Amino acid sequence: DIVLTQAPLSVSVTPGExxxxxxxxxxxxxxxxxITSLYWYLQKPGKSPQLLIYRMSNLASGVxxxxxxxxxxxxxxxKISKVETExxxxxxxxxxxEYPLTFGSGTKLEIK
Amino acid sequence: EVxxxxxxxxxxxxxxxxxxxxxxxGFTFSTAWMxxxxxxxxxxxxxxxxxxxxxxxxxxxxxxxxxxxxTISRDDSKSSVYLQMxxxxxxxxxxxxxxxxxxxxxQGVMVTVSS
Numbered sequence: 001d002i003v004l005t006q007a008p009l010s011v012s013v014t015p016g017e018x019x020x021x022x023x024x025x026x027x028x029x030x031x032x033x034x035i036t037s038l039y040w041y042l043q044k045p046g047k048s049p050q051l052l053i054y055r056m057s058n059l060a061s062g063v064x065x066x067x068x069x070x071x072x073x074x075x076x077x078x079k080i081s082k083v084e085t086e087x088x089x090x091x092x093x094x095x096x097x098e099y100p101l102t103f104g105s106g107t108k109l110e111i112k
Numbered sequence: 113e114v115x116x117x118x119x120x121x122x123x124x125x126x127x128x129x130x131x132x133x134x135x136x137x138g139f140t141f142s143t144a145w146m147x148x149x150x151x152x153x154x155x156x157x158x159x160x161x162x163x164x165x166x167x168x169x170x171x172x173x174x175x176x177x178x179x180x181x182x183t184i185s186r187d188d189s190k191s192s193v194y195l196q197m198x199x200x201x202x203x204x205x206x207x208x209x210x211x212x213x214x215x216x217x218x219q220g221v222m223v224t225v226s227s
Contacts, residue, residue, distance in 0.1 A: 048217035
């Protein structure tokens with residue numbers, strides 16, 4: 001199975017500042033079709049996960065452009081520019097390259 | 113409006129069975145691939161099963177830890193997907209989400225396996 005390792009475990013950010021979350025894959029997530037199957041979700045307190053970024057760097061519908069995704073075949077970064085209080089929650093990366101689909105262990109974002 | 117509503121959770125003893133139902137609306141269910149994802153008490157997310165649509169022969173996939181114990185199925189006439197869980201173990205305790213995996217997730221249903 002593909003293992004996704006997220007860092008840090010938690011991050012505390014002052015509103016208006018930026019935050020970055022790392023996700024490292026045990027295997028290249030670049031498919032033969034040239035698609036990098038890495039996804040980012042946010043789970044707000046008491047809610048279900050919501051998609052933020054698909055295929056490594058594409059913003060999901062309705063997601064503010066303060067969020068951005070980047071990376072290579074195995075190392076990925078979610079960046080949140082100008083963090084707002086509504087961004088609190090747990091961020092998960094996920095891979096959809098192959099089954100079983102797998103998720104990272106999550107990064108909790110808190111506001112200072 | 114897209115809706116996915118899971119029901120059927122609860123407290124069950126180890127070794128017993130439980131069947132979860134996910135009723136959906138607001139999207140073309142018959143062509144959607146449906147998944148179950150669970151979240152353990154320590155908040156880890158684990159994908160557990162997927163069922164494809166009719167054109168893909170309703171093919172299924174499972175995570176190793178539930179193979180042979182859990183069965184995913186669907187009824188396109190009812191826009192519903194199911195998860196039959198047999199031989200439950202304490203480590204199956206989690207909140208279970210029905211999802212299209214990308215845009216649409218249910219609110220989740222809790223399953224507690226304990227004696």
